[in-house]
Amino acid sequence: MSEGKERLQKVIANSGVTSRRKAETLIVEGKVQVNGKTVKELGTKVSPNDEIVVEGVPLEKEEPVHYLLYKPRGVISSVKDDKGRKVVTDFLPEVEERIYPVGRLDYDTSGLIVLTNDGDFAQSLMHPKHELDKVYVAKLKGIPSKEQLRQLTKGVYSDGDKLKAIRQKLLSADRQKGTSIVELVLHEGKNRQVRRMFEALGFKVDKLKREQYGFLTTEGLQPGEARKLTPYEVKRLRNMSEQNVN
Template identity: 65%
Template sequence: MERLQKVIAQAGVASRRKAEELILEGRVTVDGKVVKELGTKVSSNNKIEVNGIPLEREEPVYFLLYKPTGVISAVSDDKGRKVVTDFFPLIKERIYPIGRLDYDTSGVLLLTNDGDFANLLMHPKHEVDKVYIAKVKGIPTREQLKLLDRGIRLEDGLTAPAKTKLITLDKKKNTSIIQIIIHEGRNRQVRRMFEAIGCPVMKLKRERYGFLTVHGLKPGESRELTPHEVKQLRAQSQASK
């Protein structure tokens, strides 16, 4: 027996928090009866419907994609652009990306049909490190990088402290390559952080997500996460609550 909201999340319908809202709003039925109790437990024998649609209980799947640039982190795009799920034509489960990498950013992106798992990893309080390598215009001073390390004010609020490291600089071209580690997932956050210190990003790659890298993969290639990796990510997220 498992909690109803967890079963809905694992089916890839919504995150556990959103599933709880659906239950409270009376949009979920179990064996034909509306259920509004969050503590309700169900078994594999129960027939569950969300918004009148029978719940298909998929086995949870977990993938790591080396996202290329020029691809949208979504399951569809109204402008007909390439999306990350296009790289999984043979996968029958309804997978979707955990968080996002913007159109011009490459690197590690996880996809799953497990809403509970996705919600766990995306919540900023769980502090999963995201390591980016940025090529930026200009050569930031130590003081400028310290602004990022302490947290910098953007239009949507103060960022959490980051960790930055100047890797190389090119005085002739007036460019530099910087490693930055964050654990938030705001829209275009890294780009906006560098813009805020006057060093716009020219190229950006997410090199690591937690302990996962794209080692051995080419852009557009993917692999399934091992059960141990999934367990490790859960443990890492829950330990940092």
């Protein structure tokens, strides 16, 4: 009887409205109706013929699209901001689909961020088990010692969280100015993680950029510029995340 049916949160995510995690929250909060009835059960399955309404807006199936944006500093990783600040979707005004960012970059952090309306794709990239490399380059006030750098891969504590890098490298040090540039590779993506890690060691981050996401880089893009991911890139990212989780 359930042949051809899919979980409600997956259908919502695949429509491009929001991520699957956010879709689950909307369901639990009673903001989703199926065939005129409010549904709060996460296990609910729906068919292609069911009429789904999310926050008063009927669901329409969109073709999946995938974009790469070089986010400038001073931009919110969201589709809207109640303070009127610039958001990542402002840089893709020509995109008609309801895209949203996969994960987030802090307001003062620049670099690569993926935007999509493909819920399964977003879920596969965001899950920490999938272990996609995220490469950050930080300009610091101060110069960390070799032992302090090693501590970043052992793990540091901040606000009760244990935060750790997969790899670290001192790229340069200016002893006259008392500054340094350090590269970190993370698999996690906790709030302000890189800044918090350096703060735990007593260093302030002056500038921070995410230079690489999986195999994607900023090559060919200036801050504020975006491009479509190729079908090959999308497939490769899917394959990478599936291999890492197995």
